[in-house]
Amino acid sequence: MIHVIPQPGFRVIATGTILDANQSTEVTKKLKLTGVPMKIYKKTAFVKDMFNSSLEVAKFEGAKIRTVSGIRGQIKKALNKPAGAFRATFEDKIMLSDIVFCRTWYKVDIPHLYNPVTSLLLPPEQKDTWTGMKTTGQLKRERGLQNQPQFDSMYTPIVRKPKTMTKLKIPKALQKELPYHMKPKFKAMEAKTQRVAVVRNEREEKVSSLMKMLRTNFTEKHSKERQAMKARMLTLKARVAAEEEAKNQRQRVMKKDIFRTLSKLDAAAEKRKAKGH
Template identity: 50%
Template sequence: MFDSEYDQKDGTNAFYDDWKEELQQQATLNREEFEGLDDESRAQYEGLRPGLYVRVQVNGMPCEFVEHFDPSYPIIIGGLLHSEQNIGYVNLRVKKHRWHKKILKSRDPLILSLGWRRFQTVVLYSIQDHNGRHRLLKYTPEHMHCDCTVWGPITPQGTGMLAVQTLAGNVPGFRVAATGVVLEQDKSMTIMKKLKLTGTPYKIYKRSAFIQGMFTSSLEVAKFEGSSLRTVSGIRGQIKKAVREGQPGSFRATFEDKIKLSDIAFVRTWYPVEVPQFYNPVTTLLLPPDEKTKWLGMKTLGQLKRERGVKATVNQDNLYKDVDRKARHFKPLTVPKDLQKNLPFKDKPKVVRKKKDEVQSGRIAVVREPKERKVAQLMGTVRKLHEAKLEQKKERMQKKVGEHHKRMGDREVEVEIKRKRRRKEVYREMGKKAAKGQKNLRKDQ
């Protein structure tokens, strides 16, 4: 029966056509029935029809809204539930808009459009680690979502959010900074920030050491008893108890190995960060029409410095400096005389007199036999004779080369004299021919 009444047959939609025709008949019947009644009585029977104008009266409106009312500016009227009228912590999942040029920074004011409200607040960005801890982020990730906690009106879960940094109309480029959605309401998320405490040892006893400069009181030391320490050189340790001597906050710690006074000990800790309770509604509807785009809320620290011409303070620790490390001079190894007696000969310290010639001092003295001395003397004499012959040969060659250069120089002088004589003869013959040609030319004329 269901298939025969509601299913389509032969490509026709009989049920839909019948249902539409029935609604049309009912609407025609209602219009004919209530056509003679006035609008007030008709609204009581069938409600407000589409296209009717409705007058809404709102009490307690500011006088600026009435004075600067602009009929051409659209106003959307909405309602709030009873639970949405409270102010508390709101957790959102946000992502920087792909067209926004800069990443967003924590503790910078943002203007949010959340539900029926527009307000300015200070946001804190965080990300959840694998152990469930919400770690504070200084900036928003580039292409990833992150959590955002704000102090503002309680908004139902799943409500969309849009954030901009300013409402000024003269801002170039794309203005939407981030988009997101509400995760939880009226629940303050514990956001943790990483902290590294450092201290220096002032007394060392084997594997124990007394460290100062890390804490300011014995109460702080008591909170961190049992925490793991580490030195810059990589030696691990543990905080034991506070000590009375030294600076306030000094404590005793034990390490795996003996540390040095030049070591620096540090502790990695986490501490909670409070979300600033700042909620500033956007009141652009109370401004004149020409000032609606000039609404200013809280300014960032960078904007205030630029307006007042204040330069950022330079932290000297952040500047690059030349590393000047002093050379460490270690004491020479001294072996006691009692111990030297028991050492084998190869391990005993050898006393060697220092000689002026370092090359000769590094050589081993060789004592030759009489025959070897005669052979060495003979070889030395032969070597000196050979060197003398080479020197004489070199002098003869230099003298021969000098004479050759002198002969070549005299020959070049003779060649130059002959060249000049030949050139003079050629020029004399050319002059005679030219004079003869001019003489013939005058005869012809």
């Protein structure tokens, strides 16, 4: 008799080679630089308030920039004055009210910590009871500490500069071709006279109420008279149409009798003329 022994579980064994043991870690953070144009020449613009010095501009030469309206551009060269201003070119002409921004990455330095853990070398009874360093959250909960809110992460009211619109200038040649109602008017408009509010007394209120009732009564009476007149007109039109139809019928019968009599007289005259021959 053969006994089959179940095959115990197995695991795949793989081998590898360590190529590098570098402990350096690089962490970057998103950074958005903003600026505003100070002068515009067609598709070229001079931008300020994005950098603090010409050295910073030199590091970002050739970087891609974009306006809030979606017009893309590129940083060219730094300007002498003011510090941090630069020349940039765009796909299309931008406005002085546009905001130019550049998306980049900022390297964040991480402090290094070396803490060797030798828990695997402990005896089995000590290895199960060993606990590592407490986390920051555990320490804060034990001591009842709370994180202080960061000012940069809080919502603050947005302060925007008031936008001043330039006055519209129409060339004189174009003003001559415009119709009169579209031509600019330079004469100041006359102020309308303000009417003084009248406060009625008790007697005037009664008179006004009586006049309002009389006006309503007259309007209702006039409306009923107009409706009655419309009904009379419709009846009269129907009677006149019936009389006209009867008259036309009598005229048709009369014409028919006259033409029949004339045709008989013509036939009799033709017979007399034939007998005379």
